[in-house]
Amino acid sequence: MCTYKYTYHILCKISKEKILKGYHGTTPQNAEDILNNQKVIVTPFKITADFVIPSGQRLPNDLGQGLYLFLDSDKPKFDGKQCAKLYAHRWRNEDNKVSLILFDIDESDIFPLDLNKPENAEKFSEIRDKLVQRVEQRLTTFKEGKILDRANIDGIFIEYLVQHFLENKVDIVIKDTYTPFYSSRNTLSSFPNGRELCLRNMELINWEETKEVK
Numbered sequence: 288m289c290t291y292k293y294t295y296h297i298l299c300k301i302s303k304e305k306i307l308k309g310y311h312g313t314t315p316q317n318a319e320d321i322l323n324n325q326k327v328i329v330t331p332f333k334i335t336a337d338f339v340i341p342s343g344q345r346l347p348n349d350l351g352q353g354l355y356l357f358l359d360s361d362k363p364k365f366d367g368k369q370c371a372k373l374y375a376h377r378w379r380n381e382d383n384k385v386s387l388i389l390f391d392i393d394e395s396d397i398f399p400l401d402l403n404k405p406e407n408a409e410k411f412s413e414i415r416d417k418l419v420q421r422v423e424q425r426l427t428t429f430k431e432g433k434i435l436d437r438a439n440i441d442g443i444f445i446e447y448l449v450q451h452f453l454e455n456k457v458d459i460v461i462k463d464t465y466t467p468f469y470s471s472r473n474t475l476s477s478f479p480n481g482r483e484l485c486l487r488n489m490e491l492i493n494w495e496e497t498k499e500v501k
Contacts, residue, residue, distance in 0.1 A: 311357075332344060389499075389500045393493050463482050
């Protein structure tokens with residue numbers, strides 16, 4: 288487990304003056320269900336403190352389990368709305384129809400894990416380098432699917448970091464990432480083209496201000 292000093296250092300509350308909004312691209316039906324029910328269901332990923340991963344689980348997404356949003360960013364310059372739209376057309380397209388939801392997050396009391404910060408990226412790399420061989424040996428125990436086909440296992444190490452070093456206190460994970468918006472193949476790049484937020488705490492969604500946008 289982590290020391291209190293490291294937990295406090297990595298989890299700094301977001302200023303109350305900061306507006307936190309993110310775009311989620313999906314199918315029209317999914318958007319309607321989310322807004323009508325005011326609910327987002329995320330399947331948890333279980334991993335023990337001694338790094339035992341129960342079999343039969345779905346490989347977690349790249350930043351761990353949660354609701355994925357694209358954020359606007361000035362430095363570097365990223366357009367969250369455009370990224371969400373491109374993502375939906377590439378990965379959630381149904382007859383070329385997609386919907387965008389602008390989520391409003393209550394930032395008055397929120398703990399982020401910002402993996403753009405060098406000290407946090409360093410901690411992630413430390414965990415990955417120590418445990419990567421054990422993860423690769425267990426890839427056959429995960430459910431088949433698109434995430435497993437991509438074989439990006441970063442989400443496992445982030446889940447381990449959040450659950451057992453940061454005592455599940457993380458509300459959101461933020462990182463600049465690369466998404467293959469245009470190619471029909473899962474192309475890779477060393478340079479990000481968007482800023483993603485993985486919302487872990489669904490109680491922070493302000494449903495009164497969350498809405499579908501064009």
